[in-house]
Amino acid sequence: MQDYSVEGIGKLSGGEYRNLRVEGVGECTDDIKAEDIRVEGVFNCSGSLEAGYFSCEGVAEIRSDIRAKRLDVEGVLTSRGGKIEADEIYCEGVIKANGEISAEVLRAEGCINASEIVGDRITINYHRTWTKIIRMCRRERSNIRVIEATSIELSGVTADTVNGKDVIIGPDCIIQNLDCSGTLSIDGSSQVYNITGTYTRA
Amino acid sequence: MNLISKKDLLAITGISYGQLYRWKRERLIPEEWFIKQSAYTGQETFFPREQILSRIQSILDMKDKYSLEELARMLSPQNTATSIKWDDLYEIEEIDTELINELKNLTGSEECSFMGVIFIAAISMSAGKLGLNNNRCADIVSRSIPALRKLKGDNIVCSIIDTGNEYHTVFTQGSAQVLFDEDVEVIEQLSxxxxxxxxxxxxKGRLAL
Known part of the structure; x- marks a missing residue:
């Protein structure tokens, strides 16, 4: 397997690589697989992306499934039409996904707009700051339709449905429906409209 | 289709959201089994009851013996040998040996497709309940073999129907529902x-499965 680097403007027709670097503007027209993918420039992929490690410090738009062992987002990652699956996701930037995001562990300090986030441990602490990247999100809170995990910790999140075993709703959240089967704590500054489940207040 | 909600599934099996979604990511649970339906709380996910309960029990029984990758390989319908020799079927205790003898003579071929073997096991296990002797089982199997060769993938159900003077088989895949006129009686459904x-x-390990 070979390494490939885009430093100016480059076009790939998919395939399998060891290391893929995009520092300029890269476009991929088919499915791509690599051990290590780092995007520091702009990358558009119309196929699926599979990687051991995928880091997005620039701007990436993927139009099919993303599958990685670890995904780090410090820039803006947009997933259109596909799902995002990873063992571990860390987001300091922005993730926009209209499909499901599934991860064993997801930690976000940036902004996530997604239809669904599911997994084992989900932590989203979105505090609006005025860094360039977060400003691109243009929202007061991370906005997620459904969050479902064994353990959930949220702040600065708007969600329609939150289902979990142990749930901590931190400050500045608006949750329509919450189901909890373990321990539950809700910060006084957050609004949770319907609560169900056999939970105990932490 | 008999469905179970996600909440009930977790309560009955004792598994966590994390385990459910981990197994989905590892392709141990097919994506098609996550059936989304609208509910008063927005949207709720349901599963085909018997299939998901059986699959989760299998995973729980095997997860300490095999890695998730090994389990995924074993449970994936894509990773199965395409054909199996008739003589290897004697290893499968779910299949009546007399039925294998009948089929060897009847079909004249040396091998059987994987889904064919599964159907033979299914009909052999249900023969007593359906009042079928080996002769009639072999007849149904031999008529079904061409259809069975074309079946691949997950979620395959066989309906055994009685048309009045003969038993026939109907194979469906996915959530498709087949309805019959009132002269046809569905006497058994085999997943x-x-x-x-x-x-x-x-x-595993004893046969090319």
């Missing part, structure tokens, strides 16, 4: 995918 999982897990 071949569930039986395939059980047979593959039980005979």
């Amino acid at each position: 071949l995918s569930e039986i395939a999982d059980r047979i593959k897990l039980k005979y």
